[in-house]
Amino acid sequence: MKQIFSSLVLVVAICLCQDNFLIAQDPLPSWHDSTTKQRLLEFVARISDKNSGDYVPVSERIAVFDNDGTLWCEQPFYTQLAFAVFQAQRLTEANPEIAKRELFKAVKAGDMKSIAKEGEKGIAELMMVTHAGMTTDQFNQSVRDWLKSAKHPKLQRSYLQCVYQPMLEVIKLLQQHQFKTYIVSGGGVDFMRVFSEECYGIPPEQVIGSTIKTTYEEREGQSVLVRQPELAFIDDKGGKPVGIHYFIGRRPIIAFGNSDGDYQMLRYVTDSKPSEERACLGVIVHHTDAEREFAYDRNSPIGKLDVALHEAPQRKWLVVDMKKDWKTVFVNNTEVKP
């Protein structure tokens, strides 16, 4: 019996050592050792430590991430727009009448500048004709099919390889500390859900995004959901805290964004009255690396970062300097496939 006991102790000891070994490994190997990295690690350690005054119970460990520009590349145009243009091109091929209109002439030519000139109204029409009128299953399949061959126009790689490796490490670090990690994006929720689990390790039910109206129907004796050409919810700016409330119902304790579209979400996560101080952290990914990715902020039509950057110091938001803080930018794993 004593023998068994001593062996058991040894087994436990080995397990503990392995645990320590895991902890000793750098959880953020793609990050340079900087105050940014230290503040991230320190926050996670502090809220996980039962002896810390900032300890947060597991059930309240909610992390929210913007997607475009925070988890993957959003320049020179949103990935979802590239998908919409591709789908619209197929529509114009099938329907010569539609191809006579200016917007669809530009679509046919793949002329993104002229498409952009059509403004929000043009983009909205493009989204509606390509994102509505089919069942949810059909839409998901069309996204999956497109992702198989589509390539980023400048980076010349699959869009799924335009994901930021350092951010994947942050997601994993938080998950290892029992966070529930959510995407909260202005992008279409169903578009993102096709690849969120495989790309980010975030399951579809933890993706919040802009939503198209969907209706229940019965077709050939089967229940289906049909996508309607009408927006049900826009998950951007003030809509982000609202989306968090609709879907999660409690305040996250850490938020990651990269543009003024994330300002209200960052405020919602980090605001606290002096009498009700709570552990929380806001993080902004600042695109400073024109060489490896893109450099933009105040004057960019896509991912404009102005107010949030200006207020970051007073609100103690952590600003990630992509050029200085990241050893590598894009995902290492070339095996990710749609």
Next chain:
Amino acid sequence: MKQIFSSLVLVVAICLCQDNFLIAQDPLPSWHDSTTKQRLLEFVARISDKNSGDYVPVSERIAVFDNDGTLWCEQPFYTQLAFAVFQAQRLTEANPEIAKRELFKAVKAGDMKSIAKEGEKGIAELMMVTHAGMTTDQFNQSVRDWLKSAKHPKLQRSYLQCVYQPMLEVIKLLQQHQFKTYIVSGGGVDFMRVFSEECYGIPPEQVIGSTIKTTYEEREGQSVLVRQPELAFIDDKGGKPVGIHYFIGRRPIIAFGNSDGDYQMLRYVTDSKPSEERACLGVIVHHTDAEREFAYDRNSPIGKLDVALHEAPQRKWLVVDMKKDWKTVFVNNTEVKP
């Protein structure tokens, strides 16, 4: 080394025995041994067994539960209506002008029959004046305060003690088999989220319900969400599959309901084309116990169960006979407090 190894084998063996011991315990002790119970247990065992043709990966184990009449008592009126009447009574006390109107006279007298006579429009007004116009934090606090002292009019116990013990056991059984358990209810999502975790072990982010429009504002330098007197989403009938799609983004494999309001959800979860057969189960709680709870179905104004009951045999939905299948009805734990 050999010694360590043999002890390790022993430790593993002990662990396995404990596991078997756990499995040997009845996971549904409040259920009579019946075909209903057997079918529930058999389904869970089948989809969890890697060697079964119906094995379902953990990520796809999603279970959805209606709330009113499925997880707790909904007679003689919905709990949330009792809350609304209580809040409206406080409003009429503070505002004598409003008290002159027929609807609020009935409210003041606590006359539920006259309130019901005001129809859907009256009920909707009552919901709006009591559920909107405050911040989300203020609303949550008002629900919490009310639950502390409110009692069910017939059962004379806290509403949180009107939860069905046999259903709590089903939730736990599914969670032990790594299901993500969701509430999908016509009731107000924020109302349910106040007690879902404590009552059912279902966290707020896994509660889907009818939603009031909420807006982001800044008040005294703090970001707040304010409830508006406008419905954003009705999570009932065809809205239930739509809500499941908005929030979860994939088809659950098991659904529990008790009324025709759950019919479309049951269809959505259990429909499958002959070529795409998948493991799934629909379950209806049939209220057959006038003595211990209430007996109602086809002719009840609340929780009407007609079409779903009629189609249950052809669709292989499991019908729980509350009187025959349940040893006990209400929760054993009298310690549950708001």
